[in-house]
Amino acid sequence: MHSMNRQWKLKRYPDGMPTPDDWEMVESAIPRPGREEILVKALYLDISPYMRGKINPTRAYYGSGVEPGDTMIGGAIGEVMESNSDRIRAGQLVVSDFNFGWQDYSVFDPDSVRIVNPDLAPVETWLDALGVNGVTAYLGLFEAASMQPGDTVVVSAAAGSVGQITGQLARIAGGCPVAVTSSAEKLEWCREIGFDRGVDYQNTDNLAEALKIACPGGIDVYFDNTAGAILDAVLQNLAVGARITLCGTTSLASKFGQPDIGDRYWRQIITARARLQGFLVLDYPQHRYNEAQQRLGQWVREGRIQHRFDVVDGFDKAPEALIRVLSSKNLGKQLVAL
Amino acid sequence: MHSMNRQWKLKRYPDGMPTPDDWEMVESAIPRPGREEILVKALYLDISPYMRGKINPTRAYYGSGVEPGDTMIGGAIGEVMESNSDRIRAGQLVVSDFNFGWQDYSVFDPDSVRIVNPDLAPVETWLDALGVNGVTAYLGLFEAASMQPGDTVVVSAAAGSVGQITGQLARIAGGCPVAVTSSAEKLEWCREIGFDRGVDYQNTDNLAEALKIACPGGIDVYFDNTAGAILDAVLQNLAVGARITLCGTTSLASKFGQPDIGDRYWRQIITARARLQGFLVLDYPQHRYNEAQQRLGQWVREGRIQHRFDVVDGFDKAPEALIRVLSSKNLGKQLVAL
Numbered sequence: 001m002h003s004m005n006r007q008w009k010l011k012r013y014p015d016g017m018p019t020p021d022d023w024e025m026v027e028s029a030i031p032r033p034g035r036e037e038i039l040v041k042a043l044y045l046d047i048s049p050y051m052r053g054k055i056n057p058t059r060a061y062y063g064s065g066v067e068p069g070d071t072m073i074g075g076a077i078g079e080v081m082e083s084n085s086d087r088i089r090a091g092q093l094v095v096s097d098f099n100f101g102w103q104d105y106s107v108f109d110p111d112s113v114r115i116v117n118p119d120l121a122p123v124e125t126w127l128d129a130l131g132v133n134g135v136t137a138y139l140g141l142f143e144a145a146s147m148q149p150g151d152t153v154v155v156s157a158a159a160g161s162v163g164q165i166t167g168q169l170a171r172i173a174g175g176c177p178v179a180v181t182s183s184a185e186k187l188e189w190c191r192e193i194g195f196d197r198g199v200d201y202q203n204t205d206n207l208a209e210a211l212k213i214a215c216p217g218g219i220d221v222y223f224d225n226t227a228g229a230i231l232d233a234v235l236q237n238l239a240v241g242a243r244i245t246l247c248g249t250t251s252l253a254s255k256f257g258q259p260d261i262g263d264r265y266w267r268q269i270i271t272a273r274a275r276l277q278g279f280l281v282l283d284y285p286q287h288r289y290n291e292a293q294q295r296l297g298q299w300v301r302e303g304r305i306q307h308r309f310d311v312v313d314g315f316d317k318a319p320e321a322l323i324r325v326l327s328s329k330n331l332g333k334q335l336v337a338l
Numbered sequence: 339m340h341s342m343n344r345q346w347k348l349k350r351y352p353d354g355m356p357t358p359d360d361w362e363m364v365e366s367a368i369p370r371p372g373r374e375e376i377l378v379k380a381l382y383l384d385i386s387p388y389m390r391g392k393i394n395p396t397r398a399y400y401g402s403g404v405e406p407g408d409t410m411i412g413g414a415i416g417e418v419m420e421s422n423s424d425r426i427r428a429g430q431l432v433v434s435d436f437n438f439g440w441q442d443y444s445v446f447d448p449d450s451v452r453i454v455n456p457d458l459a460p461v462e463t464w465l466d467a468l469g470v471n472g473v474t475a476y477l478g479l480f481e482a483a484s485m486q487p488g489d490t491v492v493v494s495a496a497a498g499s500v501g502q503i504t505g506q507l508a509r510i511a512g513g514c515p516v517a518v519t520s521s522a523e524k525l526e527w528c529r530e531i532g533f534d535r536g537v538d539y540q541n542t543d544n545l546a547e548a549l550k551i552a553c554p555g556g557i558d559v560y561f562d563n564t565a566g567a568i569l570d571a572v573l574q575n576l577a578v579g580a581r582i583t584l585c586g587t588t589s590l591a592s593k594f595g596q597p598d599i600g601d602r603y604w605r606q607i608i609t610a611r612a613r614l615q616g617f618l619v620l621d622y623p624q625h626r627y628n629e630a631q632q633r634l635g636q637w638v639r640e641g642r643i644q645h646r647f648d649v650v651d652g653f654d655k656a657p658e659a660l661i662r663v664l665s666s667k668n669l670g671k672q673l674v675a676l
Contacts, residue, residue, distance in 0.1 A: 053605075227604040246608050260605075264598045266565040267391075269616040270584050276614040278607040 005030045008072045008102035008318050013057045017254035017326060020319040022055070023072060023102075031107045038108055039082040040094055044311075045102060046075035046127045047321040047334040048161065049225070049250045056256050072318070076100035077116060077127055085110045093118060095126045102318050104338065121300050124309050128333040129165050129296050134305075136247065136281040137165035138292040140223060142173070143284075144277040145243040149174030151220035152239070154211065156230045157250060158195060159186035159308070160325075161333035165296075166223045167195045168305045175221070178214050180207075180230050182328045189331060193306050207233035218242070218272075226251040227260070235265035238272035247279045253326035308332025343368045346410045346440035346656050351395045355592035355664060358657040360393070361410060361440075369445045377420040378432055378451070379443055382649075383674040384413035384465045385659045386499065387563070387588045394594050410656070414438035415454060415465055423448045431456060433464045440656050442676065459638050462647050466671040467503050467634050474585065474619040475503035476630040478561060480511070481622075482615040483581040487512030489558035490577070492549065494568045495588055496533060497524035497646070498663075499671035503634075504561045505533045506643045513559070516552050518545075518568050520666045527669060531644050545571035556580070556610075564589040565598070573603035576610035585617045591664035646670025 004027040014022045033039040054066050054073050066073050075097045080090050088094070093116035100106045116126045128134060140162070141147045153170040157163045158179030170177040171194040179190035179198030187198045199210045211219065211233050218239025224231050228251030234244070252260055269276065299305045310330040312321040318336050325334045342365040352360045371377040392404050392411050404411050413435045418428050426432070431454035438444045454464045466472060478500070479485045491508040495501045496517030508515040509532040517528035517536030525536045537548045549557065549571050556577025562569050566589030572582070590598055607614065637643045648668040650659040656674050663672045 053609075227602075231604065246604060249605050249608065252605060260602045261600065262602055264565075264600055264602060266569065266584060266598065267587050267590065269614065270587065270618065271616070273616045273618050273621055275616070276607065278609070278611045278613070280608065280611050283611055 003030070004028065005103055005105045006315055010055055010066050010068050010070055010072055012068050013055060014256070016256060016258070018052070018055070018319065018323055020323070023319050025316065030105050033082050033084050033107050036085050036109065038080050038085055038088055038094075038110055038113075039105060040078040040096070040100070040108060040113070041081050041105055042076040042078040042100060042103070042338050043093070044077050044124060044127060045100070045315075045318060045321075045336040045338070046077075046097075046131070047318070047325055047336060048074070048133075049248050049253070049325055051322055052253045052256065052326055058257070072102035073098060074100060074102055075127065075132070076106075077123055078106070081105070083110075088115065092116075093123060095131060097132045104315065120297065124333070124335060125300060125307060127335065128161055128307050128309070129300050129305050130293060132281060133161040133333065134165050134296040135284075135289050135292040136162050136279075137169055137223075138296060139281060139284055139288060140245040140247050140279050141166055141169050141221070143288070144245040144279045145221045145223065147173055147175055147221050147243075151175040152178060152215050152217060153221040153223065154178045154180060154215065154219050154234055155195075155223045155225070156180045157225035157248070157328065158190050158198060159331050160225060162247065163223070163225055164190070164193060164308065164332060165305060168193055168299075170221075171195075172299060172304060178211075178219075180211075183331075186331050189308060201230060208236045211237045221245075223247060228252060232263055232265065235268050238268060238274050240272050242272050242274040244274060244276040245279045246276055250326060250328065309335055311335045311337050313337050341368070342366065343441055343443045344653055348393055348404050348406050348408055348410055350406050351393060352594070354594060354596070356390070356393070356657065356661055358661070361657050363654065368443050371420055371422050371445045374423050374447065375445050376418050376423055376426055376432075376448055376451075377443060377445055378416040378434070378438070379419050380414040380416040380438060380441070380676050381431070382415050382462060382465060383438070383440060383653075383656060383659075383676070384415075384435075384469070385656070385663055385672040385674060386412070386471075387586050387591070387663055389660055390591045390594065390664055396595070410440035411436060412438060412440055413465060413470070414444075415461055416444070419443070421448075426453065430454075431461060433469060435470045442653065458635065462671070462673060463638060463645060465673065466499055466645050466647070467638050467643050468631060470619060471499040471671065472503050472634040473622075473627050473630040474500050474617075475507055475561075476634060477619060477622055477626060478583040478585050478617050479504055479507050479559070481626070482583040482617045483559045483561065485511055485513060485559050485581075489513040490516060490553050490555060491559040491561065492516045492518060492553065492557050492572055493533075493561045493563070494518045495563035495586070495666065496528050496536065497669050498563060500585065501561075501563055502528070502531060502646065502670060503643060506531055506637075508559075509533075510637060510642060516549075518549075521669075524669050527646060539568060546574040549575045559583075561585060566590060570601055570603065573606050576606060576612050578610050580610050580612040582612060582614040583617045584614055588664060588666065647673055649673045649675050651675050
């Protein structure tokens with residue numbers, strides 16, 4: 001156990017794809033919990049693509065951003081080291097979905113964290129299916145895209161944190177999930193967890209044509225975690241009445257601050273009478289989170305949702321872990337183990 | 339009255355923007371109505387932007403297309419010249435929304451036309467507010483875009499057939515309609531019929547900036563009749579929760595068969611959690627048409643919906659009239675008077 005609190009602070013806004021030099025590690029005193037507060041020590045940091053949008057100077061992005069000098073934002077699972085609250089005791093495990101920060105220690109009001117039951121599912125699960133990624137997959141698929149049984153459901157970044165859960169939810173809901181991912185190894189994992197078929201876009205000359213073959217009846221639902229070339233290929237293969245959840249833009253990670261220029265398919269959206277929904281999980285009320293987490297928990301317990309985690313060891317590797325995610329190198333949910 | 343039936347037949351698929359030479363006028367015998375059928379002589383041909391999509395070799399477009407050698411598709415209002423049906427008599431006026439064709443005479447089953455009551459509204463109205471354009475504006479605004487009172491509603495091609503009605507419906511529904519159009523004269527007409535303000539994009543250096551000024555709280559609803567640069571400018575000014583009806587692509591009329599390349603704003607769609615809906619009025623059931631036409635009729639009778647018509651005289655001018663619409667030269671609903 002360190003006697004200091006290591007923190008990754010943003011040094012400067014990245015230019016396009018981040019580099020490790022965009023942050024710097026500093027040490028400060030371990031914070032002290034106040035009245036009714038708890039001190040939590042991180043076990044795993046959650047590394048997610050949304051973080052790229054938080055370290056961007058354009059203030060138009062949702063929620064507050066991280067400015068140079070701030071501790072980097074992020075969720076974590078950790079152990080309660082000290083508790084000044086009757087509601088929680090030292091030794092319990094808790095999750096903060098967004099507000100732990102890239103640091104060893106953080107102080108919380110117990111109401112702002114979720115208590116983990118490690119008997120219910122492995123602790124990492126609380127950062128994936130039982131965390132924000134699971135709720136994103138659930139509401140993005142069933143609410144934003146109104147997925148129906150029988151739908152052909154294409155998922156991009158299908159072996160990533162949200163993607164792997166989305167495919168399994170589509171299967172549970174009677175759909176036909178189709179993976180788009182970036183390696184044969186990822187595709188193999190997608191097949192293992194129930195995707196009907198898939199396309200490895202890194203080894204495909206013509207993605208639109210490959211999707212046409214994979215989805216001969218057209219694409220009913222597209223869960224978009226990437227934007228870019230995959231979205232373009234999908235828009236050329238929409239079934240009438242298609243629904244698209246625009247959830248992430250990982251492929252644009254190196255394009256922040258530059259316009260994204262390319263082919264546009266507005267006419268195809270009209271002819272398919274498609275619906276596109278910009279999706280942000282934070283917009284949904286607590287009762288929808290409860291609904292999603294209860295059902296996801298049941299499916300995890302029944303073994304109907306499986307996970308892979310891509311764990312990078314060591315606090316010093318946090319920037320590399322984020323770059324890994326933004327470069328599509330991760331297979332499964334990206335974590336940093338402390 | 340001609341003793342022959344003049345017809346405009348498609349000679350070849352246009353390359354980009356159509357030219358009059360893409361059609362040829364022929365004369366044939368006046369058709370004879372069969373049992374229970376009526377013979378109708380056209381008074382006004384309806385000229386609409388959707389026609390560009392019908393004369394395109396890509397068969398992916400909705401509904402059937404017009405092939406070289408076919409009589410050009412289109413609606414018309416006309417007078418019953420002969421009737422072999424008890425349900426309708428010679429001298430009555432009828433509308434066929436799509437299936438009259440560019441010709442002097444056409445034969446119908448009386449069930450496939452709408453009977454016009456000229457005492458209720460001027461006959462041309464039955465091709466605009468009381469026709470498909472009115473239903474398109476009504477369902478595109480209230481159903482596809484879920485317009486709410488208080489919404490700032492931007493309408494492109496605002497002085498066109500659908501645009502002029504959409505703006506007046508937004509006003510009736512308690513919204514703030516903002517016109518985007520292509521001349522000072524059109525903008526003046528938009529102000530006259532109740533648009534709060536507007537932008538003449540032909541005389542604006544930076545349309546995104548002009549829309550920002552016109553819509554300081556962001557754009558809640560965008561009714562898109564054009565795609566292209568206007569849609570791009572709107573996507574940079576979305577309010578959180580924005581809804582977009584993708585109804586038309588007039589700005590792409592000269593780009594058929596070529597990819598449309600330009601800036602893309604997927605990230606803005608997510609941050610605004612915007613919903614985009616590809617819209618085709620033909621998808622809605624008859625009862626929604628009845629609902630829309632009943633209400634539109636009431637508002638027309640009350641003088642709450644006004645019209646302008648852009649009437650080109652002479653059957654021989656039909657191709658020029660369509661090119662006029664596709665080039666944004668029309669002010670109001672484009673008709674050809676016979």
